[in-house]
Amino acid sequence: MALNYRSFGFQVLVGMAVGLLLGLIARSIGTGPDGDLNWLATALKTTGSIFVSLLKAIVPPLVFTAIVASIANLRALDNAARLAGQTLLWFAITALIAVGIGIAIGLIVQPGAGLHGATLAIGKPDSMGGWLDFLKGLVPGNSLALSGSTKITDGSATTTLSFNILQLLVVSIAVGLATLNVGERADPFLAFVRSLLAVVRAILGWVIKLTPIGSAALIGTAIATYGWSALAQLGSFTAAIYLGLALVLLVVYPTLLIANGLKPGPFFAKAWPAIQLGFVSRSSVGTLPVTEAVTERMGVEKGYAAFAIPLASTTKMDGCASIYPALAAIFVAGFYGIPLHFIDYVLIVFVSVIGSAATAGLTGAIVMLTLTLSTLGLPLEGAGLLLAIDPILDMGRTAVNVAGQVLVATIVAKREGILDESAYYKPGEELAVA
Helix, strand or coil: CCCCCCCHHHHHHHHHHHHHHHHHHHHHHCCCCCCCCCHHHHHHHHHHHHHHHHHHHHHHHHHHHHHHHHHHHHHHCCCHHHHHHHHHHHHHHHHHHHHHHHHHHHHHHCCCHHHCCCCCCCCCCCCCCCHHHHHHHCCCCCCCCEEEEEEEECCEEEEEEEECHHHHHHHHHHHHHHHHHHHHHHHHHHHHHHHHHHHHHHHHHHHHCCHHHHHHHHHHHHHHHHCCHHHHHCHHHHHHHHHHHHHHHHHHHHHHHHHCCCCHHHHHHHHHHHHHHHHHHCCCCCCHHHHHHHHHHCCECHHHHHHHHHHHHHHCCCHHHHHHHHHHHHHHHHHCCCCCCHHHHHHHHHHHHHCHHHHCCCCCCHHHHHHHHHHHCCCCHHHHHHCCCHHHHHHHHHHHHHHHHHHHHHHHHHHCCCECHHHHCCCCCCCCCC
16 A cells, blocks of 8 residues: 555654654753753744644533533434443443553552652642542533632732633533433524534644644654653653553454454554544544544444544543553552552552543543542652653553544444444545544
8 A cells, every 4th residue: 555645644653753853953952051941942842832722722612512512412313321321331341441451560560669769850740639629620610610720920920711621521511411401492502502513623623734743843842851861760650651551452442342243453444543643632632523533434323423422532531541540550659669458459440430531631641640649648749750751651641542432432333233334344545634
């Protein structure tokens, strides 16, 4: 098969290679006399920040419209309650398997045991998660799910407003269920929501086209800022994370597909555009339109895909909420020389399966990590150990998140008889980004 040099996938790969090269050049230039970033590192960081900001800006309207529309789509599905229940069940099954793999690798590798006393940057993260905060955070403080924060710098206070994505998810689910309850009277509102969703997805399509540039900037920034030193000190942990992600993606997912009568090859061929975009964007929500498109190409009934994927993009996180917190907890415990007992591993499983909504489909998994550490009573400073390499880890985590989202929708569709297997086995074509 000839390589399509104009394809989006090839452009992203080129962007990643260019970013790696620019990052190495920026690191070789060094810092200024005052320790400031050099011009190339500054350019990479600024470009990457703009790309991430564009993704974050589109997330709130995308989450609201996608979730409301997806729940409303249940009206057109036969046996909607069963489909919803099966979807949530398979969310839990795959999360349970993933966290089990994370714990097993952690027990074998013991990634933090040899680093006790190492000169790593340690500090409490800016944002932390606890069960009380998590439960309180489920209740929206206002109908827009807006929250404010004030930061004092050099005697001056700066107040910023931001959307609490977890609360926005709750608001969206409530509005979606209300539209089902109201029935036909909600049709004008749903028509507006679906129109807005189409507009938002069009804008997101424009942002996604910038992914080759954004990926170059983000990877370049990670290399320029941290180099290989952070990876060297935390090498065993990084290797353990990617080993766990690889086992889930390349062993567990194919096994589940085969167990449900599907060949893995067509799945990965069709899911690759979404997996690849998840890797470079580090955002499950930002990848949502592409994830939904590849799921429909997989042969999943369109109405069910429109329900399952938006929900999965905010709550289905095998990488961020299962493998990562399990291995991170074992790493932190080993670094501080704190023994973990059987009940601690049970708690890790519980947090991973139940608390995954805390990740909310955004870049990074710091809330889920601190939620796990606080549940086990481990030092929250341990999260600070991992912040330096988090962007590198988050790429692989998000790729697995996205693959798992497509997988669950495909398996449930197959089991419920709403999977077009002729479409599943049909050779895929280049996926349009817009």
